[in-house]
Amino acid sequence: GMPVEQNPPALSLYEGADSGLRCNFSTTMKSVQWFQQNHRGRLITLFYLAQGTKENGRLKSTFNSKERYSTLHIKDAQLEDSGTYFCAADTGNYKYVFGAGTRLKVIA
């Protein structure tokens, strides 16, 4: 199977709602990075995790290497959160493997 399985592929949220994205890994990964890609294509780094949980404002991410997953939780969704979110996992081999992305649309 795919080394990184990302779900859901698409998500619509009303402003103020909370939701989560998840990446499952087929093998043990060394670290994970979450990105938001805007409509111009720019990848904005949200989190880098080698383990555990990090929080930044309305975003929170967890990486569990042993259980082979990572999550990104968005709280109180805002219109500017719209975009495509990617997880990318480090195989430890000098390259990241990307998930297929989650297209998020926040609705007013």
Add this chain to the structure above:
Amino acid sequence: NSKVIQTPRYLVKGQGQKAKMRCIPEKGHPVVFWYQQNKNNEFKFLINFQNQEVLQQIDMTEKRFSAECPSNSPCSLEIQSSEAGDSALYLCASSPRGANSDYTFGSGTRLLVI
């Protein structure tokens, strides 16, 4: 604003033409990566460098693609003879260590081959 600078933002080439794009990595980042993102949002690793040396590259890169990261000059990725299937967003990223460290991405060069 990204600390990894990619130029040009857009590139339009005819089939068979050369296409060259450049990347200035973040200061102090010796490891540079090139990825291709297609219209289905799929990322394909192309090549990476540590300082001026190639660490890894995929077969596709070895045939029509060439890349370099000379000292004191921008890194570059060049497609010798562009094909329609090369139309994609080309993303450059840099990293302080490569393995087990985070990447910073540039804004990308969107190549259209007509």
